[in-house]
Amino acid sequence: MTSNERRVLVHPNKQALAASVAARFITKVIDVIADFGDAHVVLTGGSIGIGTLAAVNDSPTRDTVDWSKVHFWWGDERFVPKADGERNELQAREALLDHLDVPAGNIHAFAASDEVGSLEEGVAAYTAELARFSPDGGQWPRFDITFLGVGPDGHIASLFPEREGIRVTDVPVISVRNSPKPPPERLSLTRPVINSSERVWLVLAGADKASALGLALAGAQYTDVPAAGAKGRRRTVFFIDQDAAAEVPEELIAETY
Template sequence: MTNERRVLVHPNRAALAASVAARFITTAVDLLHEQGDLNVVLTGGSVAVEVLEAVNASAARDTIDWEQVAFWWGDERWVPKNHPERNELQARTALLDHIEIPAGNIHPFAASDEGLDLDEAAASYAAELESHSIEGTALPRFDVTFLGVGPDGHVASLFPHQAGIRENAASVIAVRSSPKPPAERLSLTRPALNSSRCIWMVLAGPDKASALGLALAGASRDEVPVAGIKGRRYTNFFVDREAAAEVPENLTASSF
């Protein structure tokens, strides 16, 4: 099966968020029609929140049958349940609290105040993933996985030169030495992310240009973790012009 890697450039951050939201709604409707249900992996970060806010604001929001959609997370900060920097809380505020979706369709990582230690929380999420897995795997069928990319090229909580990006056996890891606070986090691993049908990376700003350029130029995944992320069918980089500054023109396309 052919894997396509595409860079779609948008004129600015606002256009980027609106365009990705519109494409997500269309893709969700199409996949639900095709297969009846949908598994979406969410990420953190300000641009990701803006995309979810744009989905929520869209007049087409409820063309999606949200009862057939399940949400997972690519990573989470090890903070209390109601901490403002928790990815789950940001996603709920932006979108999830505004749609008709069964509570059981939302699968957050455990929080630091829920009675588990970090390793237990990683094991618990791996078990939850496996309980919803497709035959022959330890994972659900991830259809669309959203990811941000840090200025250092990290994705989820897989950072350069750390063991997490090299983990090949586990689906979930505990992270204790994140160079970006907080130091403790939970994250899906590279093989878990790469099991996704489609990976959508959403980047904005000049501080992302170097990491994106290096990843597309063939940097090692240990140096630039995003270079090791690739969906089974599609890997799309949705970027604004500033983030695309170091991408060769032959790899880019205008926004749709």
């Protein structure tokens, strides 16, 4: 697999998918820490995204990682109260983060609706947090792995088809109102930030994702199918289950990575 090439890894079911991604994640984080001294990871929500984090927690190799050197970020967040069960942050904490020895300062969550007065304040706060950990002159950190889920409509993070957010390139964080998927108000990274990551790992399962995945891999416009516009600097991998694989071109399916 050459640099910047997209590949698809198919797993027999959701459980095997989550376990496989978890194992690869642990191995890669160890490698990144060895190379750079720390690692910056962008998390996603959704059932398979959170299921992958739970699989990391259940892995017998979980504690081979020095988690004090890992920074956790999010690709998007629902603008709801801090304790709301719909928050990606809360789900990630329950599945994994609360079980790790991670310094509080390494967990970079989007502001909740009961922490700031408006979506605009949430945008400003996360923009500042990204800049605080960026290389000199940058707007965001060196992201090593960015996890993305993919919706049945092809959306990634909270960047939806035919909406303005997927087109934004001049700022790292946007507010989303009237989201086609509830809840209506959200905060999201923009596509340039996502695509600055060394590795973009799209993890998706279910027959309802097959059409969007097929379109993304067939070269659809990213404004129509946002997943088509996700591309890591070094690697872009679609980790999927068999149910999501129905419309994947055979030549893109890889047995190894």
